[in-house]
Amino acid sequence: MHSIESFGTHDGPGIRWVVFLQGCKLKCLYCHNPDTIETSGGTEYDIEELVQMALKMKPYFGKKGGVTVSGGEPLLQAKEIIPFFKRLKEEGIHTNIDTNGRILNSFSKELLDDYADLVMLDIKHMTEEGYLALTGVSCKETTFNFAAYREASGKAMWLRYVLIPGITNQPELLHAMGKYFKDYQTIEKIEIQPYHKLGVHKWEALGWDYQLKEARENTPEELIAASDILKNYFKKVKIN
Amino acid sequence: MKIKTFNTGIWEKTINLRDFVTKNITPYHGTYDFLEGPSEKTLKLWDICKQGTKEERQRNGVHSVDTDIVSGINAFQAGYIDRENEVIVGLQTDALLKRSMKPFGGFKVVEKALSEHGLKPNNQLSELFTKYVKSHNDGVFDAYTDEIRKFRSLGFLTGLPDNYARGRIIGDYRRIALYGVTRLIEAKKQDLANIAGPMSDNVIRLREEVSEQIKALKEIVGMGKSYGLDLSRPAENAQEAVQWTYMSYLAAVKEQDGAAMSLGNVSSFLDIFIQRDLEDGIITEVEAQEYIDQFVMKLRMVRHLRMEAYDEIFAGDPTWVTEAIGGMLEDGRTKVTKTSFRFLNTLYNLGASPEPNITILWSENLPQNFKNYCAKVSIDTSSIQFENDDLMRSKRGSDDYGIACCVSFQELGKSIQFFGARTNLAKTLLLALNGGRCEFTGTQMIDGIPVYTDEYLDFDKVMDNFRIAMKEVARVYNDSMNIIHYMHDKYYYEKAQMALIDTNPSINIAYGIAGLSIVADSLSAIKHAKVKPIRNEEGLTVDFQIEGEFPKYGNDDDRVDFLASNAVAEFNNELKKLPVYKDAEPTMSVLTITSNVSYGKKTGATPDGRAQGVPFAPGANPMHGRDCNGAIASLNSVSKINYDDSKDGISNTFSIVPKSLGSDEEEQIENLATTLDGYFSRNAQHLNVNVLNKEMLLDAMENPDEYPQLTIRVSGYAVNFVRLTKEQQLEVITRSFHESM
Numbered sequence: 005m006h007s008i009e010s011f012g013t014h015d016g017p018g019i020r021w022v023v024f025l026q027g028c029k030l031k032c033l034y035c036h037n038p039d040t041i042e043t044s045g046g047t048e049y050d051i052e053e054l055v056q057m058a059l060k061m062k063p064y065f066g067k068k069g070g071v072t073v074s075g076g077e078p079l080l081q082a083k084e085i086i087p088f089f090k091r092l093k094e095e096g097i098h099t100n101i102d103t104n105g106r107i108l109n110s111f112s113k114e115l116l117d118d119y120a121d122l123v124m125l126d127i128k129h130m131t132e133e134g135y136l137a138l139t140g141v142s143c144k145e146t147t148f149n150f151a152a153y154r155e156a157s158g159k160a161m162w163l164r165y166v167l168i169p170g171i172t173n174q175p176e177l178l179h180a181m182g183k184y185f186k187d188y189q190t191i192e193k194i195e196i197q198p199y200h201k202l203g204v205h206k207w208e209a210l211g212w213d214y215q216l217k218e219a220r221e222n223t224p225e226e227l228i229a230a231s232d233i234l235k236n237y238f239k240k241v242k243i244n
Numbered sequence: 245m246k247i248k249t250f251n252t253g254i255w256e257k258t259i260n261l262r263d264f265v266t267k268n269i270t271p272y273h274g275t276y277d278f279l280e281g282p283s284e285k286t287l288k289l290w291d292i293c294k295q296g297t298k299e300e301r302q303r304n305g306v307h308s309v310d311t312d313i314v315s316g317i318n319a320f321q322a323g324y325i326d327r328e329n330e331v332i333v334g335l336q337t338d339a340l341l342k343r344s345m346k347p348f349g350g351f352k353v354v355e356k357a358l359s360e361h362g363l364k365p366n367n368q369l370s371e372l373f374t375k376y377v378k379s380h381n382d383g384v385f386d387a388y389t390d391e392i393r394k395f396r397s398l399g400f401l402t403g404l405p406d407n408y409a410r411g412r413i414i415g416d417y418r419r420i421a422l423y424g425v426t427r428l429i430e431a432k433k434q435d436l437a438n439i440a441g442p443m444s445d446n447v448i449r450l451r452e453e454v455s456e457q458i459k460a461l462k463e464i465v466g467m468g469k470s471y472g473l474d475l476s477r478p479a480e481n482a483q484e485a486v487q488w489t490y491m492s493y494l495a496a497v498k499e500q501d502g503a504a505m506s507l508g509n510v511s512s513f514l515d516i517f518i519q520r521d522l523e524d525g526i527i528t529e530v531e532a533q534e535y536i537d538q539f540v541m542k543l544r545m546v547r548h549l550r551m552e553a554y555d556e557i558f559a560g561d562p563t564w565v566t567e568a569i570g571g572m573l574e575d576g577r578t579k580v581t582k583t584s585f586r587f588l589n590t591l592y593n594l595g596a597s598p599e600p601n602i603t604i605l606w607s608e609n610l611p612q613n614f615k616n617y618c619a620k621v622s623i624d625t626s627s628i629q630f631e632n633d634d635l636m637r638s639k640r641g642s643d644d645y646g647i648a649c650c651v652s653f654q655e656l657g658k659s660i661q662f663f664g665a666r667t668n669l670a671k672t673l674l675l676a677l678n679g680g681r682c683e684f685t686g687t688q689m690i691d692g693i694p695v696y697t698d699e700y701l702d703f704d705k706v707m708d709n710f711r712i713a714m715k716e717v718a719r720v721y722n723d724s725m726n727i728i729h730y731m732h733d734k735y736y737y738e739k740a741q742m743a744l745i746d747t748n749p750s751i752n753i754a755y756g757i758a759g760l761s762i763v764a765d766s767l768s769a770i771k772h773a774k775v776k777p778i779r780n781e782e783g784l785t786v787d788f789q790i791e792g793e794f795p796k797y798g799n800d801d802d803r804v805d806f807l808a809s810n811a812v813a814e815f816n817n818e819l820k821k822l823p824v825y826k827d828a829e830p831t832m833s834v835l836t837i838t839s840n841v842s843y844g845k846k847t848g849a850t851p852d853g854r855a856q857g858v859p860f861a862p863g864a865n866p867m868h869g870r871d872c873n874g875a876i877a878s879l880n881s882v883s884k885i886n887y888d889d890s891k892d893g894i895s896n897t898f899s900i901v902p903k904s905l906g907s908d909e910e911e912q913i914e915n916l917a918t919t920l921d922g923y924f925s926r927n928a929q930h931l932n933v934n935v936l937n938k939e940m941l942l943d944a945m946e947n948p949d950e951y952p953q954l955t956i957r958v959s960g961y962a963v964n965f966v967r968l969t970k971e972q973q974l975e976v977i978t979r980s981f982h983e984s985m
């Protein structure tokens with residue numbers, strides 16, 4: 005398993021120990037961790053080694069926290085995550101996957117059904133063209149199918165949505181998302197991730213062109229407006 | 245008499261506050277919803293105080309000083325802020341914020357402090373104290389050896405209480421409210437009668453001390469009378485209980501100007517009286533809060549006369565009115581009461597403040613509602629600190645204790661401690677590299693260390709030399725402490741505080757070290773990288789070249805963290821070997837107050853790459869900016885220092901930006917409370933929490949008038965940020981502000 009790790013308070017409920025897995029098939033324009041996109045590199049960890057590290061941190065998890073596997077796209081290594089989560093569950097540690105929902109193979113299904121207490125699904129964009137422009141891949145349906153699969157499992161899910169002025173914050177897009185998901189029972193909340201430029205230097209360090217240079221960060225009013233729209237459809241809307 | 249309505253116990257037969265509290269406490273598990281805002285009277289008084297402190301800042305930090313009267317328990321006439329609005333009365337002198345002279349610590353210090361404000365003591369007093377009366381300071385310097393003077397003047401031993409009062413002793417300020425002075429005098433007289441011959445030094449001294457205590461108790465009654473209060477009898481209601489308790493504390497700060505004058509653990513004791521009056525329908529919640537607000541307001545107005553140089557080690561004019569709140573009883577119930585909440589609520593009612601130095605005794609088993617409220621107060625005010633109740637209660641064997649000064653356990657009424665300032669462990673390491681010579685002057689400080697000439701530093705050789713250096717520094721340090729405490733007892737005995745403590749209490753001496761993170765990183769560099777010392781013509785190290793990477797303390801990396809915990813253990817072991825005055829038990833702390841800045845100035849370049857003059861990290865903190873793996877990794881490193889090796893406390897000051905605790909208030913509160921649970925579950929001892937953005941501090945430096953109450957935790961205590969020197973402010977700003985967990 006390739007990974008780097010740290011603690012977070014914006015990666016699921018409570019204080020989370022976050023394991024970032026290397027590799028992603030997308031190349032989102034705003035990716036904060038572009039250094040995790042390449043499928044090579046990272047440090048290899050033995051699963052039991054990771055479990056022991058998580059156990060050491062258990063006192064900081066409290067009642068809500070736990071382990072989040074993020075990336076990159078963690079489900080590229082769904083097969084390896086299964087035994088990891090299995091062990092964490094044996095130790096009574098809450099598990100969470102932060103995913104773009106592009107991989108729905110037998111391993112990720114097993115993970116969704118049996119081992120991931122929570123899934124945080126990144127919706128990215130509600131239109132086909134928008135999705136392609138933003139992520140470099142087409143067929144947003146894959147993500148929707150993923151959501152449907154999780155819904156059928158009856159287990160908790162959060163949606164995440166990166167809000168970029170002029171690109172993802174149009175009211176019609178927000179309404180479309182709300183309408184599409186409003187009847188989902190497993191969605192506990194949706195988190196708006198305000199777009200910010202903190203990842204830019206990482207892109208530059210990789211020698212890649214940061215194409216979103218023109219985009220700007222949200223004003224507080226824009227964040228509230230987006231949140232107000234989503235509140236019509238979701239139990240809980242949070243601005244991260 | 246009302247007192248009969250309390251639950252009975254052995255507290256009725258002997259002086260035993262713990263028994264009274266345990267038998268009568270009403271633990272509270274609810275939320276903070278019941279709390280009330282400040283009364284009109286309180287707000288009127290606070291306005292006057294705010295005006296007074298503003299004038300104080302304008303007058304270079306000192307509002308006014310009485311230059312005629314030597315302060316004492318009953319030396320001044322009654323003083324008021326605004327009599328008709330005061331439900332709790334009493335000031336140190338006859339006017340708000342007026343400071344007084346306490347020359348028994350050292351008359352020269354008083355003269356110096358006065359002259360810095362263009363004042364001088366009345367001529368008769370000058371004559372008296374220069375010709376006839378000997379002070380603590382005079383006594384100490386009569387006995388100091390040349391060696392101690394050398395260690396002191398070259399900065400190996402610093403902040404020694406040899407020209408100011410040692411403080412730290414906590415009187416059990418609850419005693420008068422429960423028993424009245426008459427009963428306490430009877431008990432002391434009984435004790436005196438039982439202290440019989442043969443008349444050895446110890447016995448004679450103790451007899452004299454107890455006689456002094458009895459005099460102090462009589463003076464306390466006199467002081468009470470000047471305010472129309474009859475302190476000879478027990479308090480009869482909640483208002484009196486608060487008033488009597490404050491009067492007891494006031495006696496201490498009229499007589500002594502110790503660096504730290506802690507209050508103890510009075511909140512849940514007072515709650516017993518408040519709860520009874522509330523149940524009897526005698527008072528309302530508004531009144532209960534009013535008593536506490538006004539009590540706390542008085543505590544905020546305590547002042548001592550200090551010279552400017554004092555500010556280097558204790559910046560921001562602190563008084564350390566440390567009040568320990570919360571914790572658990574040995575029987576498993578919590579000590580949290582509604583009055584625990586009321587004390588914290590004052591931080592909202594009157595705004596943030598460094599004093600009293602509120603210390604939450606944190607236990608895994610504290611009521612969750614209280615944990616969350618403490619986290620909220622911490623996030624909102626950055627005014628409170630946290631200590632591990634589970635750890636201290638089990639290791640020190642008592643559930644009735646206060647915090648002396650910043651971080652130190654002290655069982656109330658049964659034990660005291662001797663303040664030991666601290667030694668500079670980073671300079672001690674440099675002795676090891678310089679053949680026992682001072683890195684600046686070349687003065688031979690200690691013998692027996694071979695001159696080191698190798699091109700690169702070898703870890704084992706350095707450690708051998710470092711051990712010799714630690715042993716020798718410990719010896720001189722111990723010598724100085726024995727002299728200081730002998731003389732303090734002789735010339736500046738704390739009779740008011742000791743009158744409220746059992747006769748012949750157990751004592752621990754509170755040694756301390758500074759520069760731990762520098763020592764750890766230096767040893768790590770020597771061990772894991774290649775370190776080449778640059779020496780001047782005299783062969784003294786002036787700089788170091790480091791080749792390669794090395795693990796740094798503060799990143800949860802055992803390779804270096806154990807070097808830190810070992811250094812603590814080894815120095816503590818050296819101290820433990822040495823005999824102490826009055827058979828005190830040696831204990832040690834890792835704590836710097838704000839002296840980390842001046843320590844830095846007095847320490848040459850170190851092998852970790854720190855340049856000469858750069859401030860140390862405070863207390864047991866990792867060096868500024870070197871703990872770059874997030875907040876929890878940093879906390880974990882500090883938690884590896886074993887409390888058994890540093891029983892006087894391990895201070896950690898932690899700054900985090902609000903956002904990294906969570907995105908909204910509810911999350912931030914939960915996550916801070918959980919972080920505290922996690923940190924303390926690893927047997928860590930202390931945590932100062934600042935939840936702040938650096939930008940706000942920068943703005944406060946530019947516009948101090950807009951931030952008169954901005955409070956930040958520095959090292960075991962809190963200060964008004966705007967009262968720090970520019971240099972200290974900058975040091976605070978360069979500390980690690982964790983932007984990630």
Ligand code: SF4
Nearest residue numbers: 028030031032035076
């Ligand atoms: S899916 Fe996530 S990791 Fe992959 S490129 Fe997009 S933002 Fe980056």
